[in-house]
Amino acid sequence: MKLYNTRSRSKEDFVPLEEGKLKLYACGPTVYDYFHIGNARAFITFDVLRRYFEYLGYEVTYAQNITDIDDKIIEQAIAEDKDFNQIADKYTKAFLEDCAALGIKPPTAQPRATEVMPQIIALIEQLVQKGNAYEADGDVYFDTASLPEYGKLSGKQVEDQMAGARVAANLQKRHPADFTLWKKSKPGEPSGKVPGAMAVPVGIPNAW
Secondary structure, three states, X not given: OEEEEOOOOEEEEOOOOEOOEEEEEEOOOEOOOXXXXXXXXXXXXHHHHHHHHHHOOOEEEEEXXXXXXXXXXXXXXXXHOOOHHHHHHHHHHHHHHHHHHOOOOOOOEOOEHHHHHHHHHHXXXXXXXXXXXXXXXXXXXXXXXXXXXXXXXXXXXXXXXXXXXXXXXXXXXXXXXXXXXXXXXXXXXXXXXXXXXXXXXXXXXXXO
């Protein structure tokens, strides 16, 4: 079994960390709308990979998250005049129904973001304490400069990224490549707090 390694840019023999076992993670949906055929391709691809390893005799643990709190979900809640939880529940149900209709096997674990919020906050706090993240006006960003090998998987050089090339420049960032880990809550939005990172409650984790 060969898989393409994005770091080495080549196909390599798959060697499990533990004999006969495979742990697989794939990013799940942000449930603010129905998913389309392009989204389905990714879900089907990982389902096929999972099934093939099971066919080979591997014990597969497959995890896929559901992002049920996000700016887009809040925007959709406002548009439909509903609570964000109602939007998340509505489109999570639709997602699971569509996956079943496509014959996609349910993951071994499928946690919602809101179910693991304490772990998310704890991880962000650790990154802040280690100097890998920083707070700016209530938002928390990952400091790409703190990780010398950042960009190895994508093959993109951090220094080549320019502010404002794709979206409006964020002057709060130390570097254009820094990305948001946590966003400050706006009035009426759900909120939490990253201890040690800032003194005021902040809102929602950025997309997974």
